[in-house]
Amino acid sequence: MADLSEFKIVKEGEAEILMHKQNEVFYNKAQVNNRDMSIAVLRTFISKRKEEHEANLPKKAKRAPKVSESDASEPAKEDVPHASPPEDCRDNGECEDGNGMALDEPHKTAEEQVKSSEECNGEGESMSNADGKVQRELKPPRVLEALSASGLRALRYAREVEGIGQVVALDNDQASVDACRRNIKFNGSVACSKVESHLADAPVYMLTHPKEFDVVDLDPCGSPSVFLDSAVQSVADGGMLMCTATDMAVLWGEMGRYGSYPPRGKYCHEMALRILLASIEVITNFHMPPHLSSMNLQ
Secondary structure, three states: OOOHHHEEEEEEOOEEEEEEOOOOOOOOHHHHHHHHHHHHHHHHHHHHHHHHHHHHOOOOOOOOOOOOHHHHHOOOOOOOOOOOOOOEEOOOOOEEOOOOOEOOOOOOOHHHHHHHHHHHOOOOOOOEOOOOOEOOOOOOOOEEEOOOOOOHHHHHHHHHOOOOOOEEEEEOOHHHHHHHHHHHHHOOHHHHHHEEEEEOOHHHHHHOOOOOEEEEEEOOOOOOHHHHHHHHHHEEEEEEEEEOOOOHHHOOOOOOOOOOOOOOOOOHHHHHHHHHHHHHHHHHHHHOOHHHOOOOOO
């Protein structure tokens, strides 16, 4: 256990981290607003993701038959015992053998009969949408913080964003990973159950985990250009890429790393943002199928 006298507690949002007095791990106090906006965006993404999933779910068929007033007024008929036939008969007169296969439907293939049997048994409910595609259960989103440092951003996600799943925090500096793991324990059971820290090179990790994360967050100390290609490949279909560029103040001046050559003018800040979005769009379209490579960023 670390000696707390060597650290000072920094509180941001609902998270608290232990900062060493020698400032071994970088903490950028100026990025508080940036992290606040990221949390707001992540909350909105999770909400919209849930709404889209519910909209694609098929309407459940009402299994309970409606009882008319005339039927309800009639007295219940006494059960007349009778010898059961060798096959299980359904109400509509169709018969099944012991395996639940319909015997009076020779025109149906075995696959269709199995599907009909599952529907009658209540299996596979809400498994396909109107287009016939399999609709799986919506799982909590997995988030990757590619450059975690002290792990403050990952901890705030875990503690402040409702409905979030696993948060993976990466860093290639051992001191940062140690600090992140120490802060995870310091923030209690919620953080310990949702956040995990790994010592890894971010581009390599993202390239070896393609389409595994619903949200990828890039917050480098400087240009994010070297991480964009691998980050785009790590985002799952329908996911979100969050990117912070701390070099945007001079982004419009030297555009070699972003492949753009902007004119100088008073609109330099807007131009810098458009250049960054255009760079992400080019990389994204490169990795998308041809019939989907028409991404629009606003």
